[in-house]
Amino acid sequence: MxxxxxxxxxxxxxxxxxxxxxxxxxxxxxxxxxxxxxxxxxxxxxxxxxxxxxxxxxxxxxxxxxxxxxxxxxxxxxxxxxxxxxxVQTREDFGRDVLMLVDLSGSMDEADFTTADGSTLTRLNAAKNVLKTFIAKRSGDRFGLILFGDAAFIQTPFTADQQVWLSLLEEAQTGMAGQSTHLGDAIGLGIKVFEQNPQPSEQQVMIVLTDGNDTGSFVEPVDAAKIAAARGIKIYTIAMGDPTHVGEQPMDMEVVQRVSQLTQARAFIAIDQAELDKAYQLIDKLEPQQYSSASFRxxxxxxxxxxxxxxxxxxxxxxxxxxxxxxxxxxxxxx
Known part of the structure; x- marks a missing residue:
């Protein structure tokens, strides 16, 4: 006994x-x-x-x-x-809830991202590659996924199961949410996901990957960012591709910067795979892991x-x- x-x-x-x-x-x-x-x-x-x-x-x-x-x-x-x-039972205290917002507008199919070996990738595939590396380094966080275009929808609720999250990310294809970019609506849906999280974390982070301006959201991105800031949610934005030639029209970097500044986060520009990797590496340093586990009987x-x-x-x-x-x-x- x-x-x-x-x-x-x-x-x-x-x-x-x-x-x-x-x-x-x-x-x-x-x-x-x-x-x-x-x-x-x-x-x-x-x-x-x-x-x-x-x-x-x-x-x-x-x-x-x-x-x-x-x-x-x-x-x-x-x-x-x-x-x-x-x-023996293990109690896990997860560090952060990280919600990824990935743009699936038609321009994300543009193959203008150059890798280290000189090959080219579409913007969406480049985003998938860097997300796989980013997720693998953060075993203590829970991740959610929102895909957006003409509308935003939840692809994955918050989960600590990285394999499930990555498999659902892999199913994302350009155009499946429409051809335009409703960034404000996507941020608004992200705020709602955080509010309805049954096990909320004190550290709530949203990372937005987009290559175009908002083209018709019910809520402007800046207004959505103000609501997120009031709820303690940080929004890191990554503008993919050349900001003067991407998306349906040249990207308004002032709006991108404003969204991140309002939530005490940062905005990045990634014109190739290396810049995209650097952006995620910097986010990884700015939001370090806060994970602990304890075993008990x-x-x-x-x-x-x-x-x-x-x-x-x-x-x-x-x-x-x-x-x-x-x-x-x-x-x-x-x-």
């Missing part, structure tokens, strides 16, 4: 209590006539006897004594509140099991004696 412990070991001093009661407390006595006959006096006179007070003491059987001793031992043991250590109390055993034993014995008495009466009646 794994490390049996007693919360109140002093309770065992009660074990000899029944013996002390047996020794120092006399048995209950009751006075009553043992026999009633109209000629009792004549019988005594004939026998030359005088009336005496008789005493009878009921003695329990051996199995009854055993049951009483066992029951008392179980009750005292339950009072001591025994417990054992359960299986919970205590499992056993006292209610002991009480249950006592009750079950007495119930069985009472039932057995009742049935035995019923059968005895039936036999006498049949005779």
């Amino acid at each position: 794994d490390q049996l412990e007693f919360a109140y070991p002093w309770a065992f001093i009660l074990l000899p209590l029944p013996v002390l009661v047996y020794w120092f407390v006399p048995a209950y006595r009751s006075r009553e006539d043992a026999i009633k006959v109209p000629f009792f006096t004549e019988i005594l006179r004939a026998l030359n006897e005088t009336p005496k007070v008789a005493a009878g003491l009921l003695s329990p059987k051996h199995w009854q004594r055993g049951m009483l001793i066992l029951s008392w031992m179980l009750i005292v043991s339950a009072l001591a509140k025994p417990s054992i250590l359960g299986e 919970p205590k499992i109390t056993l006292h209610y099991y002991l009480i249950a055993i006592v009750l079950a034993l007495h119930l069985l014995i009472f039932s057995w004696m009742t049935l035995r008495q019923m059968f005895s009466r039936a036999e006498v009646a049949n005779e």
Whole structure:
């Protein structure tokens, strides 16, 4: 048995209590006539006897004594509140909730990102590659994913399962959310995701990857950023590609910078794979991991099991004696 412990070991001093009661407390006595006959006096006179007070003491059987001793031992043991250590459990305290907002407008299919070996990638594939590296370094954070174009939708709620998150990211394709860029609506949806998070973190970070200006959101990006700032959400924005030639029209970097500044974060411009990697490396330094885990073995109390055993034993014995008495009466009646 794994490390049996007693919360109140002093309770065992009660074990000899029944013996002390047996020794120092006399048995209950009751006075009553043992026999009633109209000629009792004549019988005594004939026998030359005088009336005496008789005493009878009921003695329990051996199995009854055993049951009483066992029951008392179980009750005292339950009072001591025994417990054992359960299986090892791990408690994880996640550091940050990081919500990724990825632009899927048609311009994200532009293959103008150059890698270290000279090959080219589409902006979306470049973003996927750097996200895989970024996620792998942050095992203590929970990640969510919002994809946006003409509209924004949640691709992945917050999860610590990196493989699931990456697999759902891999399913993202340009144009699946429309051809335009509704950045303000995407930020607004991100704020709602943070508000509805059942296990909110104190550190809430939003990272936006986009290559174009907002083209018709119900809420302007700057206004959405003000709401995010009021709720303590940081928004890092990464403008992908040349800001003078990307998206449906040249990107308004003033808006991008304003969104990040309002939330006490930073904005970045990534015109190739190397710049995109640097942006995420800097975000990784600005928002370091805050993760901790602790292993423990919970205590499992056993006292209610002991009480249950006592009750079950007495119930069985009472039932057995009742049935035995019923059968005895039936036999006498049949005779």
